[in-house]
Amino acid sequence: MTRSADARTPLSPTPRSTVTRSKERARSDRAELDAVLDAGLICHLGVLLGGAPVVLPTIYGRAGDTLYLHGSTGAGNLRAAMAGPISVAVTLVDGIVYARSAMHFSMNYRSAVVHGRAVEVTDPAQRVRALEVITEHAAPGAWSRVRPPSKKELAATMVLALDLTEASVKVRSGGPNDDAADIETGGVWAGVLPVRQVWDAPIGSADLDPGVEVPSDVLDRTDRTLIPVR
C-alpha cells in the first residue's frame, strides 16, 4: 500500500481547488498535502443535505492517495457524503499574528482542502485495512494490540474513500505584514503568539484492571519533559 511521494498522483488543481486569495500561501507539492493530513487529528467534512452545505467534524485516515472516512451505516451525513460531492478540510493553527493595525491581524496555519466524490469501500479486506488506517491515525500503534472488529461491527460500519487528486494546500507562517507607515510610526508590539497541541498524561479508564500498564504507543506520544502529570 505504501508508495513513495514521487510515485504519488500530483495535485491537479481545478477551478475549485485553485487558490485565488493570498496565492503566495498556496503550496503545490503533494508531500505538503500529506504532511498536513497526517498532522491533523480531525477533519471537517462538508456534505450537501437538502441543497444546503452541512459541515461536520469527523475522524479520518490517509493511505497513499486515499483519504478514508467511516461512520455508522445509519448516519445521515455519510449517506449524504456518498450521494453527492463532498469537501474535506484539515486545518492546523500554528499561531496568532499580532500586527500594528487591526486589519493585519492574522493566523499562522497549515490547511488542506480536498474536493471530490466519495466511494464506498465494499471489499472486506480493504474495509478492515481502511479502519486500521483510521484507527492508527488517531492512535498510532494501537491497532495490533486491541480486539479487531467483529463481523457485526463491520456490518454496522460504512467506510468511504476519497481520492486526494483534487486538493489545495495553504500555509501561512512568519510575522505580520504591516504597512510601512505603521512600522515607521513604531511603538506598537507586533509578532506571533505560537499555539500548538500537547498531550497530557494518559488517564486510565475507571474500569481498567489495576495491573495493566500504559502501553508504550500511548506513553511515547506524550512529552514528559513538558507535560506535568495531573
Added chain:
Amino acid sequence: MTRSADARTPLSPTPRSTVTRSKERARSDRAELDAVLDAGLICHLGVLLGGAPVVLPTIYGRAGDTLYLHGSTGAGNLRAAMAGPISVAVTLVDGIVYARSAMHFSMNYRSAVVHGRAVEVTDPAQRVRALEVITEHAAPGAWSRVRPPSKKELAATMVLALDLTEASVKVRSGGPNDDAADIETGGVWAGVLPVRQVWDAPIGSADLDPGVEVPSDVLDRTDRTLIPVR
C-alpha cells in the same frame, strides 16, 4: 450589545440542526453553544460553490446571538456565503479515547455547528464593531492599542453576520464505551490521552523596535509555568 445568557435566543432545532447520531452527546443549553464558539480559534465555513460544498477554515467572532465572519470583498467563498445557505463548525478536540476494541476508539470533543443564511453587515458603525469582535476573538485586548481600520481597508472588507438560532452542540467526554465481554477479558489498556492547545512564548516581529515590550494582553495569555521560552 451584551445580553445575559438567559435573555438570549434559545437553540431552535430544525431537522438539520437536530442531532440524530449519539444523541446522548447533544447539548441543548444555549450557554454551551457560546462556550464552544468562544473557546475555538477558527471555524470551518461550508458554502455552496457550483452546486458542491466547499469547506474553508476562517477566523470568526461572536457577539450575543451573532457570529461574524469577514474577508476580502474579492473572496469567492464570502460571495458564495452571501448567495446561499452556509454551515459553520467549530470543534475542539479534547482527547483520544483508547478502547479495548478497535471499533470503540473515539475522540473527546466539543463541537458546535451553525446553519443559516449570512447577511452582509453594511452599517458603518456595526461593521467596525464586527471587526473589533473578530479581532478580539483572535487577540483579546489588542483592538484598543492598535491602529483602527482605515476607510480604504474598510472598503475592501466584507463583513457577514450569521444568526445563532439554528445550531447544534455535541460534547463527548469520559472514557471508552467498551463491550462488557472485552472489559471482562481484561489485559488491554483503555483510557483517554488528553490533548489541549497551549501558547508558546511570543516571538517579536523581525522589524520590531527594540524598545517595545510584549504587551500584557499577549503575555498574560501564555502560561509561563508550563511553556518554556525558546
